[in-house]
Amino acid sequence: xxxxxxxxxxxxxxxxxxxxxxxxxxxxNMLSTxxxxxxxxxxxxxxxxxxxxxxxxxxxxxMLLVTAGEGWYQEWGQKPVKLHPGSVVHIPTGVKHxxxxxxxxxxxxxxxxxxxxxxxxxWCEPVSDDAYTKLEEEV
Numbered sequence: 001x002x003x004x005x006x007x008x009x010x011x012x013x014x015x016x017x018x019x020x021x022x023x024x025x026x027x028x029n030m031l032s033t034x035x036x037x038x039x040x041x042x043x044x045x046x047x048x049x050x051x052x053x054x055x056x057x058x059x060x061x062x063m064l065l066v067t068a069g070e071g072w073y074q075e076w077g078q079k080p081v082k083l084h085p086g087s088v089v090h091i092p093t094g095v096k097h098x099x100x101x102x103x104x105x106x107x108x109x110x111x112x113x114x115x116x117x118x119x120x121x122x123w124c125e126p127v128s129d130d131a132y133t134k135l136e137e138e139v
Contacts, residue, residue, distance in 0.1 A: 006068035006108050009040040021050045021123045037113040048100025048132065051124040056093045060116025064089040064099060064109045071107035072135055073099045080135045098127050
């Protein structure tokens with residue numbers, strides 16, 4: 001499947017502004033920057049973002065709505081969860097996690113920033129190639 005044929009949401013441009021926080025190529029199409037921030041994020045096979053934490057004094061966090069392909073979501077110290085179209089992930093503030101494509105599939109999700117007070121992201125270490133290749137064994 002070609003990335004532009006994945007879902008009704010356009011893939012967007014290479015996600016160069018955040019490339020240092022990803023292993024592999026991702027693409028970003030901001031669907032909304034008013035009221036609620038929503039970005040359509042597309043990952044090439046094997047692409048994943050670094051471990052990261054969404055902080056807020058009140059409210060905040062993130063929701064992922066999977067629209068196409070297969071991907072992974074994992075919280076620090078927990079088993080990985082395989083994601084498919086229709087999967088919904090609620091990520092509370094303060095939870096260290098990562099998400100990205102499986103090794104053999106493109107992956108696309110809508111990333112919704114939950115409104116809050118003094119929201120920020122803390123980017124942490126990459127998901128190592130060794131840990132990534134062992135994901136299938138952990139589920």
